[in-house]
Amino acid sequence: MSQCLPDDAKVLLVRTDHLGDMLLTLPMAHVIRRVHPSWRVAVLASPANREAAEHHPDVDEVLTDIEAKHSGFRALPPLVRTLAGRFDAAVLVHPTPRLALALRLARIPVRVGSAYRAYSFLLNRRLRQHRRGRDVHEAILNLELLAGLGISPPSEVPPLDWEFRQAEEHRVEDLLRAFGLLERPWAVLHPGSSGSALNWDAANYAALGRKLVQSGRWVVVTGTAREGELVAEVCSRIGGGTVNLCGRLSLGELAALVRRAPLFVGGSTGPTHLAALLGTPTVALYAPLRSQRPERWRPIGPRVVTLVPPVGQVCPHCIRERCAYYPCMSRALTADLVWQAVEEIIAA
Template sequence: MKASNKTSTTFLISRIDAIGDVVLTLPLAGWLKQHVPGARVLFLGRTYTKPVVACCRHVDAFLNWDEMQLLSQPEKIKLLKDQQVDSIIHVFPNKQIALLARQAGIKQRIGTRNRWFHLFTVNTLVALSRRHSPYHESQLNFALLQPLGLERIPALAEVITYLDFSVVPPLPEKWQAYLQTDKPQIILHPKSKGSAREWGLTHFGELARQLHAQGWQVLISGSKPEQELLQEWLRENQAYITDFTGKLNLTEFISLIKVCTGLVGASTGPLHLAASLGVPALGLYPPIKPMHPGRWAPLGPHADYLVMPKNCEDCRKVPGSCICIQQITVAQVLAKINKWPSSELISD
């Protein structure tokens, strides 16, 4: 790849959606740092994704879109001008942000051709259609770097090299006290806030019981609303699990993931976080396009997934349900887990 010939060095990556989407966007920051000498990389995101971006060594500063929306339009424009942004990359198209970038006089404004408002707010258009593309989500993001010198979409193995989630704070002692030091810890994240097809609580309960019997400490994670949904299931399985649902903020949860042996979950933010942190991460996916792992597989040196080898078009018609993902067996999941680097720590 050729480095960009631009003299400008300050880039703003704009992605104001969910955690998993942000994780799969952050390799762009690594590419910019490696291929554009002296690059300064800013990230525009939402409040709840700030702890995720803070883990990435390649991002120099975070701009909080939620806080910016409280400002007047002249104040927003001044804020962007003060950052001396030379190039904005609209990874997640947003009309208000696109207009703001133009009004702030950002010299290069990169966005896709298939958003009508980009026709009058963006001056560097990229042909990109996500819906029917064979590429992974992270690779699709890289298409937006073509105006900056990217000559080809990198393979997933190369994308992983641009990840660097090394800025992780230590887990607070109050949460360390919950961990059994004589056992490896595994996190099970059974819910998805409706963003993904789920394996089911019956499967996760059986997996927890078998992992506990093998010598694992099984940690259950989830948000505060998910804790309320899981109350009965948590009571039924309390002998086999350590309940972390609704207890940790996102920074603490990231720190917990980092000290654990691995994580199992659906295609959600926690799965992508674990993979990017270099922790073994096993995703359970439906064979439905574009939800399948070809588009949303976790990225990391120890990331893996399970999906049934079939085309699940019938399940597409039933929102929130997928018979095919539930055909993944507990034995299949255990077989994957038992190949993890730290599985040898388990006593027979």
């Protein structure tokens, strides 16, 4: 099928949801450029995940869909005008009716995506890929879509390519020096999830932080500006030996920080995926929800432990107080249990 595309084809990858989703999509760009070095790769991103695409060396251009969070058809004409006449092929990794229609109205010649959506008729290279009910990782499912471009998908996810910029590296170096962390052991806790996942609570993060401090490590707590109250609470509960970097780092600076971190602990959120993909020893805390199944959504990396509350079931959604295990993230996934995983991954 790739013979239908020109030698200098320009391919658009469409992923307009969250940061973690983008990180699990970017290996597609790596594979495309290894198979077709002369092709150019662009990404249609959301405001929340575009910075990740901008840091990937195989991505030539990043466009932003300002209505990415909406499944309706607002701002559709400007998006169509942005895409029209610019791409030879597009892969709809994050499918919505609006995005499928935009690709069709932009008259992109090759439009790749799933065959099992009500609006799949808007695509012309439809793959018979079932995602629900398969114990296959999201990154592998994304790579399978490359078959629509005539590319045989690899059986394993390639390592994350990330462009570390000198200014970002220097900023992180200066922060570590200012807090005296160049000469002492430390770890990163990332207690927030930007509201995208059921999360471990502040009390447990603080209890884990105190264990880290007692073991001789300082604790760097990170988060977005919107998570300032949560991060401040965690730092306050830990007491001394903490550094609050909430809202002070760009994504590129966060990547530079976690690449140097001896340990990262976080929930089902983009920074946890980033830390794992960069090779940092990572402990990921996931809820027993279908939307967070480790088989599909666990962080990928050489040194990762994913913990789920041992409640013996996978829930379609959280029914909160009506569940006998609620709140399972704080009651069943204790700080002692997570500390045991931390000790094991550090020792390894």
